[in-house]
Amino acid sequence: MSIEQLAETAQAMVAAGKGIIAIDESNNTIKKRFDGVGIADSEENRRAYRELLLTTPKLGDYISGAILYDETIRQSTKAGVPFTKVMLDNGIIPGIKVDKGPQPLAGFPGEVVTEGLDGLRERLQEYYKLGARFAKWRAVINIGDDIPSGTCIEANSHALARYAALCQEAGLVPMVEPEVIMDGAHDIETCYEVSEVVLRSLFDALYQQSVMLEGTILKASMVLPGKDSGEQASVEEVAESTLMCLKSTVPAILPGIVFLSGGQSDEDATAHLDAMNRMGPNPWPLSFSYGRAMQSAALKLWSQDLVNNVGKAQQTVFARARDNGLAALGQWSQSS
Numbered sequence: 001m002s003i004e005q006l007a008e009t010a011q012a013m014v015a016a017g018k019g020i021i022a023i024d025e026s027n028n029t030i031k032k033r034f035d036g037v038g039i040a041d042s043e044e045n046r047r048a049y050r051e052l053l054l055t056t057p058k059l060g061d062y063i064s065g066a067i068l069y070d071e072t073i074r075q076s077t078k079a080g081v082p083f084t085k086v087m088l089d090n091g092i093i094p095g096i097k098v099d100k101g102p103q104p105l106a107g108f109p110g111e112v113v114t115e116g117l118d119g120l121r122e123r124l125q126e127y128y129k130l131g132a133r134f135a136k137w138r139a140v141i142n143i144g145d146d147i148p149s150g151t152c153i154e155a156n157s158h159a160l161a162r163y164a165a166l167c168q169e170a171g172l173v174p175m176v177e178p179e180v181i182m183d184g185a186h187d188i189e190t191c192y193e194v195s196e197v198v199l200r201s202l203f204d205a206l207y208q209q210s211v212m213l214e215g216t217i218l219k220a221s222m223v224l225p226g227k228d229s230g231e232q233a234s235v236e237e238v239a240e241s242t243l244m245c246l247k248s249t250v251p252a253i254l255p256g257i258v259f260l261s262g263g264q265s266d267e268d269a270t271a272h273l274d275a276m277n278r279m280g281p282n283p284w285p286l287s288f289s290y291g292r293a294m295q296s297a298a299l300k301l302w303s304q305d306l307v308n309n310v311g312k313a314q315q316t317v318f319a320r321a322r323d324n325g326l327a328a329l330g331q332w333s334q335s336s
């Protein structure tokens with residue numbers, strides 16, 4: 001795979017006014033989301049729900065790509081059309097979550113390291129054949145008393161960089177996601193300091209593993225006060241802190257940065273992205289790769305009537321995609 005092709009895919013993922021929908025919940029996570037709204041967790045319900053999302057009319061107007069889970073990339077619509085074909089027909093690039101989730105880091109209580117490197121080369125080759133053109137690997141960094149440790153940060157950066165190199169070898173754009181978790185009582189300054197150290201470590205590891213940044217996308221968390229801190233940061237403060245942190249750590253050659261929503265409200269996730277783009281020009285396109293902030297409202301609506309609420313739920317997905325697409329241009333307003 002040439003770097004030109006990887007760079008082309010990466011640029012298409014962050015095309016102006018477009019972003020990514022993350023629908024790559026593992027079977028454990030989607031069960032939690034379904035339990036939360038009273039939907040039975042069955043393979044058919046998971047398939048039907050992903051069909052609802054991926055067949056949303058005009059989704060491709062604001063969505064450049066969707067991240068799928070291993071089960072989902074092999075599924076089809078009720079009418080038998082593979083999801084990957086539905087996506088390509090709507091101009092949506094198929095992506096795939098390839099990590100195997102965080103596991104406790106031995107010797108470091110409260111910290112985790114993401115697993116999934118064993119056999120990854122073969123899995124990536126299969127996903128490429130199934131139509132995937134980008135992949136995602138999420139590292140989880142918790143903030144608490146005396147954590148994160150340098151060991152945890154380095155172990156996760158090393159795994160992210162090895163994953164990224166394998167992706168590029170297989171022709172997939174790596175989306176590297178070091179998520180600094182919002183849970184905890186820490187203040188926004190602590191989140192800033194941790195995010196800065198994590199990003200410096202990640203880009204150092206990517207350099208060590210010869211990863212081509214032109215064909216890589218960063219999925220970043222925003223700089224926020226901890227959920228239990230009692231601190232309220234303004235939209236401007238979050239946007240300024242996040243931008244300052246990214247500008248001081250992320251090389252300008254990267255094709256783009258997308259954010260996760262991480263438990264923020266739908267409106268906060270959109271408002272923060274919009275504010276950062278209004279503060280531009282920035283060195284890279286800044287867009288979204290939201291899971292919960294794209295889906296929560298639609299999932300709730302669908303749960304009320306799995307047969308008759310499909311259209312209404314799709315309208316909600318479209319509205320979230322449009323709002324976030326406008327925010328990616330710095331053109332969103334609360335009333336739009």
Ligand code: 13P
Binds near residue numbers: 022024177263289291
């Ligand atoms: P949230 O936007 O719900 O945080 O999910 C995005 C994601 O893909 C996390 O890996």
